[in-house]
Amino acid sequence: MRKIYINGQVYTGSLPLCEAFVTEAEHFIYAGSNSLAMTYAGKDTEIVDLKNRFVCAGFNDSHMHVLGFGQFLINAPLAEHTGSLSDVLDCLRNHQGRTGGWLTGRGWNQDYFNDVHRMPDRYDLDSVSTDIPIAVSRACGHCMAVNSKALELCGITADTAAPEGGAIGMRDGKPDGLLYDNAMTLIQSHIPQPTEEEIMDMLRAAFRALNSYGITSAQTDDYCTF
Incomplete structure (x- = not known):
């Protein structure tokens, strides 16, 4: 489904900021002005008003x-x-x-x-x-x-x-x-090691929390904890 996001403060990696972007099938297909973004509108396109909010790519935590x-x-x-x-x-x-x-x-x-x-x-x-x-x-x-x-x-x-x-x-x-x-x-030393499913629950909990903070990737060195 195509979505058009307008009225934002969008950082694409360089300045100046743009005000709109368009996504389709989880890919960005345009970033720029509101007027040009709206040319991508079709019958089933969803329009999202960002209400001047700031948008940027997800953050990476390089050491956690x-x-x-x-x-x-x-x-x-x-x-x-x-x-x-x-x-x-x-x-x-x-x-x-x-x-x-x-x-x-x-x-x-x-x-x-x-x-x-x-x-x-x-x-x-x-x-x-x-x-x-x-x-x-x-x-x-x-x-x-x-x-x-x-x-x-x-x-x-x-x-x-x-x-x-x-x-x-x-x-x-x-x-x-x-x-x-x-x-x-x-x-x-007496607390049993977690099961594989318990470890997966820990990772899922961490990923959900990180995503809520805008962190979409991370480097970690503690997979040998258990």
């Missing part, structure tokens, strides 16, 4: 991590729900996505909590689920909170030694569900 971005998007969006601990927990309760059967997320920051002044611990996350393992990273990426099910599956007890460069939070002689820096690998 598409798969990691997609993984972030399917995780619980805690960065958007970190105004309180209760908000974090509600976000986790409502989130349907899973990574290898685990409920994961990143972005909480206790500095923004308006209900408590501490980090979330295993007991907070147990209120979300004691059956599904939960692992959620702080916004900085240097701390992770997990629930009791995650500690159980990873075999982390009061006797577990923290790896060099890491620490396991303790309370009353028991792990409190907080792991710091290199100790997070004790959890990460």
Whole structure:
């Protein structure tokens, strides 16, 4: 189907800007003035008024991590729900996505909590689920909170030694569900690798988000993530 776009500010790769363009079968067949663009009109042609909006070719991101971005998007969006601990927990309760059967997320920051002044611990996350393992990273990426099910599956007890460069939070002689820096690998190494379909879901989520920002191509180096 032929479409004519008029009344725009269209950048074609050189100046001056033109005001109209014509497409057919997903190809550009003309770019220039409104008057000449309208000469392409036929019986079934659709006319689109750009209302002086700017139009240019899609952007290319030459250095990003598409798969990691997609993984972030399917995780619980805690960065958007970190105004309180209760908000974090509600976000986790409502989130349907899973990574290898685990409920994961990143972005909480206790500095923004308006209900408590501490980090979330295993007991907070147990209120979300004691059956599904939960692992959620702080916004900085240097701390992770997990629930009791995650500690159980990873075999982390009061006797577990923290790896060099890491620490396991303790309370009353028991792990409190907080792991710091290199100790997070004790959890990460037990989260199952995503299936091929889950990886495709991550990529599709990333592509949809990139397209919404006008990015139509990208170079990435993280396909070896999993």
